[in-house]
Amino acid sequence: MTVNDKNHTLGHAVNKLVQGGFRTPLSDYRRLLNYSNRSRHGIDSHIDLEDKYDRQIFDFALRRRLLQEPISHIVGYREFWKSKFFVNQTVLDPRPETEQIVERVLKDPSPKLSILDLGTGTGCLAISIALEKPSHRVFASDISLDAIKVAKFNAKRLGAGVNFIHSDWFANINRTFDMIISNPPYVRTRDFFRLPLNIQRFEPRLALDGGKFGVDCINQIARKLNQYLNPAGTAILEIGIGQKEMVRKLFNSHGYKQVDIFMDLERKERFVCVKKDA
Ligand code: GLN
Numbered sequence: 001m002t003v004n005d006k007n008h009t010l011g012h013a014v015n016k017l018v019q020g021g022f023r024t025p026l027s028d029y030r031r032l033l034n035y036s037n038r039s040r041h042g043i044d045s046h047i048d049l050e051d052k053y054d055r056q057i058f059d060f061a062l063r064r065r066l067l068q069e070p071i072s073h074i075v076g077y078r079e080f081w082k083s084k085f086f087v088n089q090t091v092l093d094p095r096p097e098t099e100q101i102v103e104r105v106l107k108d109p110s111p112k113l114s115i116l117d118l119g120t121g122t123g124c125l126a127i128s129i130a131l132e133k134p135s136h137r138v139f140a141s142d143i144s145l146d147a148i149k150v151a152k153f154n155a156k157r158l159g160a161g162v163n164f165i166h167s168d169w170f171a172n173i174n175r176t177f178d179m180i181i182s183n184p185p186y187v188r189t190r191d192f193f194r195l196p197l198n199i200q201r202f203e204p205r206l207a208l209d210g211g212k213f214g215v216d217c218i219n220q221i222a223r224k225l226n227q228y229l230n231p232a233g234t235a236i237l238e239i240g241i242g243q244k245e246m247v248r249k250l251f252n253s254h255g256y257k258q259v260d261i262f263m264d265l266e267r268k269e270r271f272v273c274v275k276k277d278a
Contacts (some may be wrong), residue, residue, distance in 0.1 A: 013062055020066050027189050028071060032061045033235035035075040068198040081128035091121040092207040098183050100234050102128045105179060105239040108234075111135055114177065116228070118169060118221060119143070119183035122205055123151030125181055130160040139177070141167040144206060159222040169217070170224045178230050183210065184217035186240040196203075214240050218247055218272075222254045229276040236273045244269045 010029070017025035023242070036058035072078035072087045079085075080094035081102050087093050097246050102125060105115065113133070117140040126140035140162050142148050148164050155162045167173055187195065187208045210217050218237060225235055225269050239247050251259045256274045262265035264270035 013058075016062065017064060022065070028065060031075060032058060032065060032073050034221050036061055039089065041149070068196075068201055070198050073202060078122070080122075080124040083124075083128060083131065083154075083158050084126050085122045086150060086157070087122055088150060089202055090144060090204055091150050092183070092203055094122055094124040094272055096123065097266070097268075097270055099128075100262075100264055101125055101183070101238065102132070103204075104236055104271075104273070105129050105130055105181065108179070110178070113137070113178040114176075114230070115139065115179045115181065116173065116177045118180060119184050119207070119217075120149050120151050120164075123154045123160075123164075123181075124160045125183065126151070126161040127158055130155070130162050131158060134161065137163070139163045139165060139173075141165040141169075141173065142158040143168045144204070147204075147207075169220050171230055174227060176228050176230045176233070178233050180221075180225060180228060180233070181236040181237070182221060182235075182243050184210065184221060186197050186214045186218060186238070186243065188212065188214040188240075210240070213246060214243060215246055215250060218243075219250055222251050224258075225274070226255070226276055231276060233276040236271055236274065238270060239272050241268050241270070247272050 006276065014025045014029050017028050022028055026146055036054050050223065064074050065071065068092055072093050073089065076086060077084040078087045078094050081099050085094055114136050114137045115129060120126050120140035120142050123140055126138050129136060130138040140151060140152065145166060152164055165172055185208050187210055189209055189212055192205060192209045218239060221237065229235065248259045251272065251274055255277050258275065260273040261269050262273060264269045
């Protein structure tokens with residue numbers, strides 16, 4: 001293969017991604033390329049496309065991407081906080097904004113906290129916290145057994161001590177915690193059908209659809225939360241853009257006087273934080 005052929009490969013693949021309306025064609029290209037080369041050479045280099053097998057893997061990966069499959073499903077992982085998490089169609093793909101929940105939890109100076117991550121999916125929140133703070137006792141629940149399987153796999157692979165519980169929100173939880181965290185489904189049902197195809201086709205609706213106004217799950221959590229928090233315990237939940245007032249009222253109606261909303265790195269109101277009412 002000559003230099004021109006190599007450029008042709010790059011141009012061709014990137015063009016297809018551009019034509020397909022992908023927003024980050026160059027980075028998509030590099031991640032697919034890296035993946036195609038990785039198993040054989042462990043390096044990121046165009047030259048490896050000279051290899052017939054790498055080339056086949058790359059072409060197949062590109063085709064999957066053009067059918068909207070998330071890069072994380074093709075390459076098998078998504079980076080979150082400091083680790084790589086295995087992801088498939090049964091779990092929500094970790095989003096960078098959710099990392100801020102980890103940051104908030106780590107700010108607590110207590111040396112030994114008990115923490116529950118409700119609806120853990122890949123396990124990214126619980127596992128990241130457990131890895132950072134091995135002295136905390138970290139629990140993680142999910143209604144989906146498939147998700148629990150993925151999260152357990154991630155915990156084992158990353159060497160994180162997390163206790164998993166199969167539970168529909170609090171249904172099977174029988175202890176209290178210093179902190180309860182969650183990234184629950186919060187997309188309004190009608191918005192779910194307007195989400196990009198890569199999300200609609202490849203991510204579980206169960207992890208995204210929060211009902212008519214998007215706050216059904218947040219409401220379910222808020223209703224029971226107090227029973228499961230230790231004195232002075234805190235809860236941090238991710239919420240959708242524009243849900244601030246609705247969520248505030250909802251927590252007020254469940255007896256929480258102080259409801260703090262904080263922003264993500266794009267300055268969007270994205271999290272709600274409440275303390276156990278005394
Ligand atoms: N941020 C996600 C999205 O808009 C939604 C995640 C969630 O419902 N928890 O795709």
